[in-house]
Amino acid sequence: MHVTWKLAEGREIKAEVKDGLNLMEAAVANNVPHVIGECGGSLSCATCHVYVDEAWIAKVGTPDRFEDGMLDVAEAERRASSRLSCQIKAGPALDGLVLWVPEP
Template identity: 60%
Template sequence: MQATWKLPNGQAITLDVAEGTNLMQAAVARGIPGVVGECGGSLSCATCHVVVAPDWADRAGPPGAFEEDMLDITEAERQPSSRLSCQIRMSADLDGIVVSVPAP
């Protein structure tokens, strides 16, 4: 399964992501710029903020209550389809997902 991260400079990076792996783990493991994952995915920071492409937003689902709170403190401005990538787990339904890493 694949996911693509679009960077603020226009570059797109597509990676193979194993089922069940969250997008933050995949991004950090491969050094995607702008995805830090400072808390390691424990939902206590917002350093893995991404914006899910509109075509994928429904499939990725809405943020949970705690995620909503963390999205309120992101460094980059929150967008309607903002998510914390640690909360998006790769599945067959998300194969091909596209997310943007917002500029700080």
């Protein structure tokens, strides 16, 4: 699937991501700044915080209660579109996904 990360500075990073990979791993592999993935995807750091583009919110879905709790401690402002990208799995249904990277 294809993913675009939009950075606050206006730059975009586009990449092809293998199905089954999570979007934190994909961001790290593509050197997307400010998506760190400190805990390796175990839902205990919130350094993989992203904003899902409005057009994609319904498809990506909402955080479960564990992710919801972690989002409260994310460094950047929490919004309705906030997700932890280690909890989003790449797959054909998300082809074309657009994620916004929060300002650090």
